Amino acid sequence: MTDITETHVTSPAPSRSTKRIRWSQVFDHTILCTGAFFMLFPVLLVLMTTSFEDADIVRNGLQFGFEGQMLENFDAAMFEAAGFSKAITGTRMLMNSLILGFGFAIGKIVISMMAAYAIVYFRLRFATFAFWIIFTTLLLPLEVRILPSYEAIQSLGLANTYSGLIIPLIASATGTFFFRQFFRSIPEELVEAARIDGAGPIKFFIDILVPLSRTMIAAIFIIMFVYGWNQYLWPTLITTDEGMFTLVRGIKQIVQVLSQTGAMIPEYGKALALSLIAMIPPVLIVIFFQSWFVKGLTESDK
Amino acid sequence: MAQVTLDRVRKTYPNGFEAVQPCSVKIPDGELVVLVGPSGCGKSTLLRMIAGLEDITDGALSIGTDVVNDKDPADRNIAMVFQNYALYPHMSVAKNMGYGLKNRGASKAEIDAKVQEAARILNLGDYLDRRPSQLSGGQRQRVAMGRAIVRDPELFLFDEPLSNLDAKLRNQMRIEIRALQQRLGVTSVYVTHDQVEAMTMADRIIVLNAGRVEQIGTPTEIYEYPASTFVAGFMGAPPMNLLTAQIFEGALKLNEDTVLPITAPAGMGHKVLVGLRPEDVRLGGDGSVLFNVEIVEELGANRLLHGKLGGQDFSLSVGKDEAARTGVQPITLPVARVHFFDPDRGTRI
Numbered sequence: 225m226t227d228i229t230e231t232h233v234t235s236p237a238p239s240r241s242t243k244r245i246r247w248s249q250v251f252d253h254t255i256l257c258t259g260a261f262f263m264l265f266p267v268l269l270v271l272m273t274t275s276f277e278d279a280d281i282v283r284n285g286l287q288f289g290f291e292g293q294m295l296e297n298f299d300a301a302m303f304e305a306a307g308f309s310k311a312i313t314g315t316r317m318l319m320n321s322l323i324l325g326f327g328f329a330i331g332k333i334v335i336s337m338m339a340a341y342a343i344v345y346f347r348l349r350f351a352t353f354a355f356w357i358i359f360t361t362l363l364l365p366l367e368v369r370i371l372p373s374y375e376a377i378q379s380l381g382l383a384n385t386y387s388g389l390i391i392p393l394i395a396s397a398t399g400t401f402f403f404r405q406f407f408r409s410i411p412e413e414l415v416e417a418a419r420i421d422g423a424g425p426i427k428f429f430i431d432i433l434v435p436l437s438r439t440m441i442a443a444i445f446i447i448m449f450v451y452g453w454n455q456y457l458w459p460t461l462i463t464t465d466e467g468m469f470t471l472v473r474g475i476k477q478i479v480q481v482l483s484q485t486g487a488m489i490p491e492y493g494k495a496l497a498l499s500l501i502a503m504i505p506p507v508l509i510v511i512f513f514q515s516w517f518v519k520g521l522t523e524s525d526k
Numbered sequence: 527m528a529q530v531t532l533d534r535v536r537k538t539y540p541n542g543f544e545a546v547q548p549c550s551v552k553i554p555d556g557e558l559v560v561l562v563g564p565s566g567c568g569k570s571t572l573l574r575m576i577a578g579l580e581d582i583t584d585g586a587l588s589i590g591t592d593v594v595n596d597k598d599p600a601d602r603n604i605a606m607v608f609q610n611y612a613l614y615p616h617m618s619v620a621k622n623m624g625y626g627l628k629n630r631g632a633s634k635a636e637i638d639a640k641v642q643e644a645a646r647i648l649n650l651g652d653y654l655d656r657r658p659s660q661l662s663g664g665q666r667q668r669v670a671m672g673r674a675i676v677r678d679p680e681l682f683l684f685d686e687p688l689s690n691l692d693a694k695l696r697n698q699m700r701i702e703i704r705a706l707q708q709r710l711g712v713t714s715v716y717v718t719h720d721q722v723e724a725m726t727m728a729d730r731i732i733v734l735n736a737g738r739v740e741q742i743g744t745p746t747e748i749y750e751y752p753a754s755t756f757v758a759g760f761m762g763a764p765p766m767n768l769l770t771a772q773i774f775e776g777a778l779k780l781n782e783d784t785v786l787p788i789t790a791p792a793g794m795g796h797k798v799l800v801g802l803r804p805e806d807v808r809l810g811g812d813g814s815v816l817f818n819v820e821i822v823e824e825l826g827a828n829r830l831l832h833g834k835l836g837g838q839d840f841s842l843s844v845g846k847d848e849a850a851r852t853g854v855q856p857i858t859l860p861v862a863r864v865h866f867f868d869p870d871r872g873t874r875i
Contacts, residue, residue: 413612416579421626421673422600431625435616 267503274298274497281492293493301497312466314498317474321453322505324470327390328452329445336399336444337437341429343400344407345415355404362397366458374461384465393458399444406440407433442516450506471502528590528680528713529555530576535585537571537737545571547738548585553730558707558714562724563734564760570685572734573717577606577683589681600629605674606683610690611666613658613673620645620654623672637676644672647706664695671706682707682714688723700727721761725749733757751865755872758801758865764830764841767807769800770869780836787814788859791866791875798875801865804830807842809850811858817842819852 273287275294280287302314339358343351366373373392382388410433418428434441459470475498510517530553537546546568553559561569574580576587578599586593594602605626613622623644624637632640645651648668658666667687674682687703688696704727707714718724724731725745733740733748733756741753752758758766771778771786773796778786790798805828817840823830829850832841835857842857844850866875 411610411612413608413610414614416577416599417606417608417612417614417673418625419579420577420599420604420606422629423625427629432614432616 267500270496270500274493274500276493278491278493282490294497297493297497298501300491301494301501304494312469312474314471314501316467317469317471317498318501318505320468321471321502323386324389324455324459325449325453325505327386328393328455329448331390331394332396332399332448332452333441333444335394336396337403337434337441339400340403340407341433344404345425355400358395358400359397361395366393370457370461373458377462382462384463384468386468388462389459389468390452392462393452393455396448399448402440402444403437406437410436439516439519442513443519446510446513446517449509453502453506471498475499475502529553530681530713530715531586531588532576533586533588535572535575535587536583537568537575537580538583545737546575549739550585551732551739551742553713553715555713556711557729558704558716558727559730559732560724560728561715561717561732561734562719562721562760563740565719566736567734568737569717569719569734573683573685573715576681576715577604578602600626602681603677603679604681604683605677605679606685607667607670607674607687609686611658611670611687613666613669615658618655618657619650619661619669619672622658622669623676626673626677640676640678641672644675647675648672663691664699667691667699668702671703675706675710679712682712684714684716684718686718687716688718689720696723703727721763725761731761733760735760751874752801753874755799755801755867758867762803764804764843766865767802767804767835767840767842768867769802769835769838769840771798771800772796773798780838784815784836786859788861788864794866794875797869799867799869799872801867802859803863804841804843806860806863808858808860809842809844809848809855811856813856815857815859816854817857818854819850822850822852 269286269288272290273281274297275289275291276287277291277293280291302318305311305313342348343355348354377383377388377392380388382391414432415428418432423431454472455470456472459468460473463469463473475495530551532549532551534548534550535546536544536548538544549572551559561572563569571580575582576589578594578597582595587595589602589604614625617625620641623641627637627640641654642651645654648671650665650668650672653661653665653669658669661669670687684703688699691699700723716723716727725748728745730742731745731748732742735756741748741757743751743753748757748761752761752766755768759768769780769786771780771790773779773790773794776790778788778790778798778800780786786800788800809831815835817831818834819831820833821831823832826846828843828845829848830841830843831850832839833852834840867873868875
């Protein structure tokens, strides 16, 4: 006859374990902080420099500290007409860039979703072949086919238009690929249930596929918006009218034009202010869509 | 509500594979018919042809009085419950149920009324605003049923609707579906591979094997008079014992030592398959038939004894009150409940 005895394991005093410094954590944070510093320091430096007068910048390069010129520089960057023909202001460039970014991202999503829909859900004769053709265009980015593209757009009379700026960039193998994979993971029964519920192809697309893909759409939207926003080569080539300049290419143009006209001091402060403004929209988009972005790429709600 | 008629309906795939051989069935109004068979037997294909999700290669399918071969699924006035429920994940329960009506152009008030009514029948009233992902398996199943009910269909189609549920819930839903079907009186076709579901739910069972209809009949008919060895082996758990016996001067010999005390059917060659349900055989007897029990399976309500009879596999089932042990023991065969099958074609004699 033995009694069952409960044994209590005395747990070590909790205060000791919380007090102890976890070196691995310190190490991790050191790396993170160093990385963040390296990424943010140039931005901070630019921000500080915008508060100096152009003459100081020309004499001494990038500056530390704050002077009183920041507001003036930002004001000039946004609202002062500039360029050769005085046809462009910062706001105009910002608008052009936003049109390009949104047009590019939305256009890509619409086109690639429809392409993927056709490839996945319709019994087309050469669907797989067509998909692989689309996929191989990954090997031919715009930079490779830039001259023929320019020739085509030019002869269509689309140079210096938003359509000419956006359309050649829209065809997207990556988007089509992502949507194709996503659509293929949607259970077949859902399509059949919709058919029995009387949803035709267009209704099924709008009522079911689009809402199901919304996290996917958000993820692709971010990638594509930033990609479109940062376009440099194509806008440089296709827009010669200064009124069509985007921010990313406009910054350089302003500095260059002013320094070429002679005795004036290049307006570095203004250019730096513009480059800071150019960073803001992509950052906002990423912050705004961040949670959706992660969802879209990792989890699926089916 | 309608009767469904299949007239030599056949399905051949483009690669030449014949998934469903010509099949003629008449399903009377209000009956629940179960299509049962092992996987790949064509039961789902047949159901999907009735639904309009698969093309019919040949033959005529009518629901009510119209031939519907070329009608879209949406125009056949049917409703289908899928194995994985196929609920729209981004819609609330109410929207899931009302989507079909909305596409038909029903008014908002009408949709609301019908969804409320279905929710009341299925006890889903509290869940109408939830998403399918916030429901349990049984509740999802009920939403799928609700989606079928609100359409007021002439025909319900069920494609293995219970196979994603756990055993306990499955029994419960089985009864619920059956009760609902009887209350609404809607003609139904139900596909399953589970012979228990088939036996318990069906007014009529259609047993399919390799794309061919093996037997059509009520559960009792199927169980008591299986038309072939396939049906005999498929329906019933544990399955019917099938013994190959030599006919020797009117007696049935399993081997040199074992002669069955059963009269051989007249007009046979020298071989026959003898079918015996495990629960028809009794332990004990005069010792003329000896069963070598190798394994005793305890099932609670009864016990299964597996072993050899005359060198062939044999099982029998005894009640929980009877003692069961391994080793050789005498058994009594039910002379009145013996099934004979043709050894070559497997058909009933």
